[in-house]
Structure formats: structure tokens, C-alpha cells
Amino acid sequence: MKILVLNGPNLNLLGAREPQHYGVQTLADIEKMLTDEANVLGVEVGFFQSNIEGELVDAIQKAVGVYDGILLNAAAYTHTSVALRDALAAVKLPTVEVHLSNVLSREEFRHTSLIGAVCVGSISGFGADSYRLALHGLVNRLG
Numbered sequence: 001m002k003i004l005v006l007n008g009p010n011l012n013l014l015g016a017r018e019p020q021h022y023g024v025q026t027l028a029d030i031e032k033m034l035t036d037e038a039n040v041l042g043v044e045v046g047f048f049q050s051n052i053e054g055e056l057v058d059a060i061q062k063a064v065g066v067y068d069g070i071l072l073n074a075a076a077y078t079h080t081s082v083a084l085r086d087a088l089a090a091v092k093l094p095t096v097e098v099h100l101s102n103v104l105s106r107e108e109f110r111h112t113s114l115i116g117a118v119c120v121g122s123i124s125g126f127g128a129d130s131y132r133l134a135l136h137g138l139v140n141r142l143g
Contacts, residue, residue, distance in 0.1 A: 001042075001043040001044070001069075001139065001142055002043065002045070002046065002066065002067045002068055003038070003045050003046070003067060003068065003070070003071060003135065003138060003139070004045075004046050004047075004048065004059070004066075004069070004071070005031070005034060005045055005046065005047045005070075005071045005131070006048050006049075006056060006060070006070060006072045006073070006074075007048070007050075007073050008049070008050070008051070008056060008073060008074040008075035008077045008078075009051040009052075009075050009076055009077065010051065010075055010076070011049055011073060014026050014027045014029075014100075015027075025127070025128045027049060029128065030128050030131055033128060033132065034132065034135060037135055038135065041135070041136070043135075043139055045135075046066075046067065053081055053083055053084065054083070056077070056084060056087075057087045060087040060088060060091055060093075061090075063093055064091050064093065067093065068093070069093055069096070069138045069141070069142055070088075070094070070095040070096070071095070071096050071098050071131060071134050072088075072095055072096070072115065072119070073098040073099060073131075074097070074115055078099070078103075078113050078114065078115055079112055079114065080114065081114060085114045085117070085118055088115060088118045088119065089118045094120045094138060094142060095118070095119045096120060096134040096137055096138045096141075097113060097115055097116050097119045097121070097122040098122075098123055098130050098131055098134045099122075099124035099125070100124075100126075100127050100128065100130055101124065101125060101127075102124055102125030103124050120138070120141055121137055121138075121141070123137065
């Protein structure tokens with residue numbers, strides 16, 4: 001089983017960016033934690049981060065036939081990107097939406113997810129552990 005972990009804009013700045021919301025772990029720290037957890041679960045993970053919406057759409061489309069599912073932290077694109085939503089709907093790969101912070105406790109514009117309706121689940125508010133929880137949920141879902 002192979003899982004693609006996609007990260008959207010500004011997540012390359014984790015560790016330095018608003019640690020009160022996103023914690024102090026870097027994206028590299030999260031990727032290492034997920035790699036270790038995937039090894040325990042007996043699955044493979046691949047990683048991609050981009051600040052560019054179209055590159056994320058391309059990564060979703062290229063995942064077909066390579067990956068069994070996707071963990072997606074679309075970051076700000078969660079609330080704005082019809083393109084990401086449509087790409088997920090088109091490829092039909094089981095996807096879990098991931099957020100480090102509890103988006104429902106933040107600004108009102110963050111309360112709406114355009115991608116959530118085409119995902120099999122959503123995990124938010126547990127910091128870097130959100131990714132680990134999402135990985136477990138997706139692996140269990142995929143069987």
C-alpha cells in the first residue's frame with residue numbers, strides 16, 4: 001500500500017511560521033515521523049509540497065495508478081480551491097484532509113472546506129499528530 005502526502009502553501013515554513021497555531025515541528029520532522037509510522041504499519045509514503053495550486057493538481061492526477069490514497073493538507077487552498085476539489089473528485093483516490101490547527105476555532109473563513117466533501121475524512125487540531133492519525137485512518141479505510 002502506498003500513500004501520497006501532499007502539502008500546500010506555506011507548509012514549507014513550518015517550525016518558524018506562527019508556532020502558536022502550527023507548532024514547532026518542521027515539515028521535514030513531520031515527514032520523518034510519517035515515514036517511521038508508515039514503516040510500523042507496513043506501508044510506503046511519498047511526499048510532495050508546493051506553494052503552487054496547479055502543481056498540487058498535477059500531483060493529484062499523477063497519483064493514479066501509483067498511490068492507493070492521499071493525505072492532503074491543502075492549507076489555505078482548503079478554503080479557496082475548486083481546482084483541488086475537482087482533481088480529487090476526478091481521480092477518486094481515497095483522501096483524508098489534514099490540518100495542524102483546529103480550523104473551526106480560528107477565523108470564520110477557515111470554517112469552510114471546499115475539499116472536505118470529496119474526502120473520506122478530516123483530521124484537525126492535533127498538531128503534527130494530525131498527520132499520524134490521518135495515516136492510521138486512511139490505512140484502516142483502505143484495509
